[in-house]
Amino acid sequence: MSDPNFPLQGETVIFTGSTEPAEAMERVEELGGKAVYLPLIETAIRQSELPDFSAYEWLIFTSRNSAEAFCLLHAPVDSKIAAVGEKTAEVLEQNGYSVSFMPSIYSADRFIEEFPQVVGEARCLFIKGSLAKNTIASMAMPVDEWVIYETTLNIENAKKLTAMKNAVVLFASPSAVSAYREAGGDWQEIKVAAIGHVTQNAILQNDGHVDFIPEKYTILDALNEIVKGS
Known part of the structure; x- marks a missing residue:
């Protein structure tokens, strides 16, 4: 026993x-x-030009890795932030960002069901890794994508x-x-x-x-x- x-x-x-x-x-x-x-899997921040964050009402993060990479930029933003998962939100909040939306279940599938109902037709920027699926971008609302880190196996x-x-x-x-x-x-x-x-x-x-x-x-x-x- x-x-x-x-x-x-x-x-x-x-x-x-x-x-x-x-x-x-x-x-x-x-x-x-x-x-x-x-x-x-391994991740490395991609060196690229920063987007104009002021053009977006919402920034969307679906992984801790994307949140950590973003926080390294120390970028001041006025956009609202949506996060999938407790750890993703925790990283952002520990770095001074306020998370305004999280789905009831921590998955992109549930996110795309609940998020549009809350925010309507807001313009969004999905901050993601290179191997992230296009689930978020498939929402029937304006969503741009920015690859902030590379993922390798x-x-x-x-x-x-x-x-x-x-x-x-x-x-x-x-x-x-x-x-x-x-x-x-x-x-x-x-x-x-x-x-x-x-x-x-x-x-x-x-x-x-x-x-x-x-x-x-x-x-x-x-x-x-x-x-x-x-």
Whole structure:
């Protein structure tokens, strides 16, 4: 019988996002497990001319990476800000920006359902990474896009992951799924956690399986689901 105080004893949880989730990794260790950080994607700020932010009523961020890159600019803006996800909003607010809109579920799909109903025909700028999908730009309202950072797949780390078995692997984006599959990952002898239904769909479309998906799309909530299933 497992120790209820250490429900992850004997478990290895592998985090694959571009930012090391220190809080979640510490929690894994506290619960008796082994936390491994193996990023499958890398980001680098793109050097490009800044847009005229004053031309937009709203700036839209759907990832922590885009928020962090934007905050490095220290750009004064009068635009309202929309953010998808607690961590995205947290980065912006910690840097002095006020977030005026967040969707009820932290996904671009839910964002495009709720955002137009709130703001009408406002002109928007979507600040994004190079591999971001065009979901936001598909809204029936004026949306321009600005690529603030480049995303690349870390195939070397993905190859390391394909050799790791008997672990729980947490995927937070379709890009991480792409890296794993490109490296030959076959989903065998691992449990899979997905953050968000878009990532879940990417896994299923690549012949994978999803054992854990949190109702709220955050890393800590995904970890809670892993604990429940241990």
